[in-house]
Structure formats: C-alpha cells, structure tokens
Amino acid sequence: MLTQPISGMKPGTSGLRKKVTDFQRPHYLANFVQSIFNAVRPADGFAGKTLVLGGDGRFFNAEAAQLILKMAAANGFARVLVGQGAILSTPAASCVIRRHGAFGGIILSASHNPGGPEGDFGIKFNAANGGPAPEAMTEAMYAASQTLTEYHVLEAPDVDLTRLGPTALGAMTVEVISPVDDYVALMASLFDFPALRALFAGGFRLRFDAMHAVTGPYARAIFEEALGAPAGTVMNGTPLPDFGGHHPDPNLVHAHELLALMMGPDAPDLGAASDGDGDRNLIIGRGIFISPSDSLAMLAANAHLAPAYAQGISGIARSMPTSGAADRVAAALGVPVYETPTGWKFFGNLLDAGRVTICGEESAGTGSHHVREKDGIWAVLLWLSILARRGQSVQQIAQEHWFTYGRNYYTRHDYEEIDAAAAAQLMAGLRARLPALPGATVAGRLVATADDFSYLDPVDGSQSKQQGLRVVLADGSRIVYRLSGTGTAGATLRVYIEQYEPDAARLDLPVQEALAPLIAAAESLADIRALTGRTEPSVIT
The missing domain is CATH 3.40.120.10 (Alpha-D-Glucose-1,6-Bisphosphate, subunit A, domain 3)
Structure with missing residues (x-):
C-alpha cells in the first residue's frame, strides 16, 4: 500500500x-x-x-x-x-x-x-x-x-x-x-503459593483495585483462585475499553476509593492497585501509604524472604528521579546501585548482564529479573510474601525500615497539559542557570551541585543526555525537573523533591509538611507560576 x-x-x-x-x-x-x-x-x-x-x-x-x-x-x-x-x-x-x-x-x-x-x-x-x-x-x-x-x-x-x-x-x-496462563505459572515459580494460601486462610485481608483495566483477570486468577482470597478481594476487576470512565493511574488521586478504604476504620491488611496495562503498582497499608521509592527500598531489603530471591540480590537499579532510599539498602547489603534515566528500557542491559536483580522507578514501577518490564502484580506478591514471613503489618515494616536506614521524605508534583512552548522555555531557562547555582543558597541551604543528568550505560557504552535537571544541596536534599515522555497533550512538567531525615524522632512527619520549604523553593527557582500560569500542581504524589 x-x-x-x-x-x-x-x-x-x-x-x-x-x-x-x-x-x-x-x-x-x-x-x-x-x-x-x-x-x-x-x-x-x-x-x-x-x-x-x-x-x-x-x-x-x-x-x-x-x-x-x-x-x-x-x-x-x-x-x-x-x-x-x-x-x-x-x-x-x-x-x-x-x-x-x-x-x-x-x-x-x-x-x-x-x-x-x-x-x-x-x-x-x-x-x-x-x-x-x-x-x-x-x-x-x-x-x-x-x-x-x-x-x-x-x-x-x-x-x-x-x-x-x-x-x-x-x-x-x-x-x-x-x-494469563504463562504469567501465573511464572509467578508460582517465584513465590511460595502454599504459604500465601495459608496467609489468606488465616484471615489476612487484601483489597486489589484493578481500575477496570487489564489486571482484573490476572488478579482474580492469582489472588482469588490460586491463593484462595475471598471473592471480592479484586475490585473494579472487569476490563473496560474506557476503564469505566476513570483514569487508570494507581496514585492517591485516581485510586481515591481504595485510599479511603485503607484509611478507614475497617481497613484490610493491604491495599494495592495496578494501572491500565498492569506494570505499575500502588501499595497502601492500614493507615499508611508507601511511596513507590520507599516500596522499592523495602522490597529490596526484604526480597530474600521470597524463594526466588533467597540467595540475595546482585544489585539494585533506580531511575534518577527516584529517591535515594534504595541506595542505603544497597550499601547495607554490599551490592551496587545504578542510577539510570527514566524509562524501563534502561534497566534491560543491567538485568541481562546480571548486574541487578531489583529495579524501580518513582512512577510506581518495580520489577526484577523475571521479566524485562515493571510488574504490578509481582510487586503485590512480593509484599504479601514479606508480610507472611515477618508477621508484621505494613506500618510496622515501614517504621522499622525508616528507623534502620533513615527516611527519604519525597514527593512529586506534576503540572499536566501545560503549554509545550512554555514548558520548553522553563527548562531552557533553568538549564542556562545551572552553572551559576553551586555555592548559592536554596531554601536556606547551600547548593552543592547542579547539572543536566546524562547516563553512560556501563554494559554497552551508549550515552543518554538531557535526562533531567538536578539541583543537589549540601545536605543531600534534591530538586529534580524533567518533562514527561508519556503525555499526549501539551507538556507535563514533573518536579521531584527529596530530603533525607536520619533523626529517629522526625520519621513520622506529614510528607508535604516536611518538604514545605523545598517545595516553595522548587516553584520559585524554576519560575513555574510565571511561565506556566499554574498556581498549583495537577497531581501530587
């Protein structure tokens, strides 16, 4: 033709x-x-x-x-x-x-x-x-x-x-x-299904929101049929061409029904969700949201509790905007950590070369060497395996993790469907100012480095440039700016704000409160309001 x-x-x-x-x-x-x-x-x-x-x-x-x-x-x-x-x-x-x-x-x-x-x-x-x-x-x-x-x-x-x-x-x-058959067989080879069946038989309660997307049949086949969770464990489990008119993004805005349930008086033990194509995940414990960055770190720290990872992991990879929480786990385990650009394709060479076992991104994606994509249901099964072996709640596991490693307070502010020209102007202006930022102060803190992240693949030697603008402060706090490559209208500006807190007395602060000075500095530094006309983000995670 x-x-x-x-x-x-x-x-x-x-x-x-x-x-x-x-x-x-x-x-x-x-x-x-x-x-x-x-x-x-x-x-x-x-x-x-x-x-x-x-x-x-x-x-x-x-x-x-x-x-x-x-x-x-x-x-x-x-x-x-x-x-x-x-x-x-x-x-x-x-x-x-x-x-x-x-x-x-x-x-x-x-x-x-x-x-x-x-x-x-x-x-x-x-x-x-x-x-x-x-x-x-x-x-x-x-x-x-x-x-x-x-x-x-x-x-x-x-x-x-x-x-x-x-x-x-x-x-x-x-x-x-x-x-579903090949995928269910793979999951059964990675996890101890009899132990997970015993977990549910003992009264453990899971609520999985398939968001009327593709994971409904997979979740029913695994959680309700193979593992014996009660009927109704999977909510919104029928895939629909328009996802029931909803946005199939497993975050706290679009999975609000699940969030309300998990913060309520009769919350299940674990709440989870996946997205349109099944590669992302949301993890919520009773009364506590686990950020994707923290989930990556906690899964890596506890992966040995699942049969497939009983011998330990070879390394961890995370995307550059993802918090450094996993880095602290890697250091404790004595394994390397790799910082890559956003996009799961950058993990492929590391996985194929055996350099890493666990990978993750702040955008709700975690996975391992079992496939070459992030995997929402895999993440839920690993969380279930950890909960079954440790006999603790999600909240107890999170608090113990933060007490051991410290806490990386972290948030992402998305400005969706902004004018593409304005977004390009914002990034170009900030990029031009980067060389002058080291030595300056931001939110009362000294700027240590400021750069446009580039990545040299350690396996094949390929290089990827202009992967996000980083402003790193002397205390290790970071502000990162990048334009998303997943939108279809206008441009999406993503701003990532992170601050490490080692003080055991300051591990339970509300995230946005803990990061308030840096959030204000991030908006001011990039002139977001003036250049985009936006007074607040579209989505905060």
Whole structure:
C-alpha cells in the first residue's frame, strides 16, 4: 500500500502515544507498524520468526490488533502468539516473549493514560529479551517513519481472537493463547503459593483495585483462585475499553476509593492497585501509604524472604528521579546501585548482564529479573510474601525500615497539559542557570551541585543526555525537573523533591509538611507560576 511519511512519530520513554483519533487517521497506525518492522528486520527477514501481540484492552485495541496481524503476515512472520481477545498485560507480554523464545512483541497500550474514544492509545515494540526497545532501536523506527513510502498488509478477513488455538492467516499461523496462563505459572515459580494460601486462610485481608483495566483477570486468577482470597478481594476487576470512565493511574488521586478504604476504620491488611496495562503498582497499608521509592527500598531489603530471591540480590537499579532510599539498602547489603534515566528500557542491559536483580522507578514501577518490564502484580506478591514471613503489618515494616536506614521524605508534583512552548522555555531557562547555582543558597541551604543528568550505560557504552535537571544541596536534599515522555497533550512538567531525615524522632512527619520549604523553593527557582500560569500542581504524589 502506497503511503507517505507522517510527522511526529517519535517514540517516547515507552513507545508512541497519541490520542485515539490520531491512530484512527488513514495510514497512521499502519505507517508506524511498518516503521517498526523496517527498523527491526533482520538481514534474512522474518522467516521462521515468532511475534507476540497483545494489549490492555483499551478502545481501539481490537481493531489495531487485526491490522497488525495482517501486516505481520504480509511482512513474512511465521507465527504470531496473540492473547485471547487481543489482551496481554505488559509484564505478561514480556513473560510470553521470553518463555516462547519470540523474536519480539508489539504491545498496544498507553499505560496509565485515560482510554475511550477521546482518550489515548499507544504502541511499542519489545525486543527478544522481553524488554522495551532500546533508544538506538526507537531512533531507527523514527528514522524509518520519516522516509516511508509504502507498507505491506495482507487482504484477508479478520481472525477470530476469541477462540484459543491456531488459525492460518495467509502463510502465517496466528495462535491465540490464554493471556494469563504463562504469567501465573511464572509467578508460582517465584513465590511460595502454599504459604500465601495459608496467609489468606488465616484471615489476612487484601483489597486489589484493578481500575477496570487489564489486571482484573490476572488478579482474580492469582489472588482469588490460586491463593484462595475471598471473592471480592479484586475490585473494579472487569476490563473496560474506557476503564469505566476513570483514569487508570494507581496514585492517591485516581485510586481515591481504595485510599479511603485503607484509611478507614475497617481497613484490610493491604491495599494495592495496578494501572491500565498492569506494570505499575500502588501499595497502601492500614493507615499508611508507601511511596513507590520507599516500596522499592523495602522490597529490596526484604526480597530474600521470597524463594526466588533467597540467595540475595546482585544489585539494585533506580531511575534518577527516584529517591535515594534504595541506595542505603544497597550499601547495607554490599551490592551496587545504578542510577539510570527514566524509562524501563534502561534497566534491560543491567538485568541481562546480571548486574541487578531489583529495579524501580518513582512512577510506581518495580520489577526484577523475571521479566524485562515493571510488574504490578509481582510487586503485590512480593509484599504479601514479606508480610507472611515477618508477621508484621505494613506500618510496622515501614517504621522499622525508616528507623534502620533513615527516611527519604519525597514527593512529586506534576503540572499536566501545560503549554509545550512554555514548558520548553522553563527548562531552557533553568538549564542556562545551572552553572551559576553551586555555592548559592536554596531554601536556606547551600547548593552543592547542579547539572543536566546524562547516563553512560556501563554494559554497552551508549550515552543518554538531557535526562533531567538536578539541583543537589549540601545536605543531600534534591530538586529534580524533567518533562514527561508519556503525555499526549501539551507538556507535563514533573518536579521531584527529596530530603533525607536520619533523626529517629522526625520519621513520622506529614510528607508535604516536611518538604514545605523545598517545595516553595522548587516553584520559585524554576519560575513555574510565571511561565506556566499554574498556581498549583495537577497531581501530587
């Protein structure tokens, strides 16, 4: 099919995300899919190769899957493994790629972004290791999209994706697989399911909010069926194309129903949630929210309590904006810690090389070497394993952790859908002022360093520049500014504020109160109000 380049097809931190209406434009989806195939095609083509396909079930998921199947056939793939109903959570897709030795996979998701006809859609390619395409590969996709003149698609009826088993599509085989079976088997190999069944049999109560997104079937299969948690443990468990009209982002704003329950008089022992495609997680104990940065640190400190990690961990990796809480755990364990740019793809080389076992990001993603994606249900299962072995509450575990390591007070302020030009001006202005900041004072504290974070991959030597502006104070406190790569309208400015507190008498302060002077300084330093017109953040986590 003849076509011509379409502008703006540059993948962000996790693929290409745009409005549904963009993907519905003539040739738009086909152009990007062909750009993927052109960028990753081996010298001998796709003959004999297997592709994995699935998504989070959001609006346009089914239509996109049918087109991709016909294009895979026309481009010479031998087989496509596709989740029943074109469904696969992002960690499950990574699991299937690795378990079946696939060439790679296409995942249809805009993660935690809203769905529906006026919502967002996304598509990304995961490589043979199960992880998101590295930067060199996404740059090749973008370059291919700029010169594209044709795409290949097989003229054929749609494939019945409701029926398990193989179907011929031209010379290619489409094999419809259970979306959950491979993933459940992997989780059973990592965790002591009999011990977790005993935990629930003893009266332990979990409430898991699937947010009408993809994890509903996975959560029911694991928590309610395999582990014996009571029916109703999984709330909002039916996946819907528009996520029930809600925003499937597991934070304290969008998971307010779960938060209210966990802060109430009859709260369960553990509250958890996952997002649109199942790779993020929210952890709330009875009366206490565990920030993603703290959750990473606590999981790393206690991972040995689960069978898969009983021999210890080789290292920890965290994204640069994530708090330094995990660094203190790594030091205590005597293992290395790696600071990477935001985006799970940067963890792939470290995991493949065996340098790290546990990874995490402040944006509610944690995972390990079992797949090459962050994994929401895995994080909940590891928390359950820790709770079962230690016999303590979430709050007791958190307080003991802070008493042992100190507490990194931490918050993220998001300014969503601000004018893109204003956001660029803000970042450029602040970047220009960075060299003059060391030696100055911010919030009454001396600035030690200020830079634009760059990362040199210790495995392959690749370098990534301009990954976030850092202002580090002499006492170790930090303010970090970066523009998010996951939005689809305007720009999202994210400001991260962190302060380490070693004093055991000051470990229970309200987070925003503890950080108030730094929060005010962060707004003033970047002229946020003047340049964006915003008087407060859209979301605070």
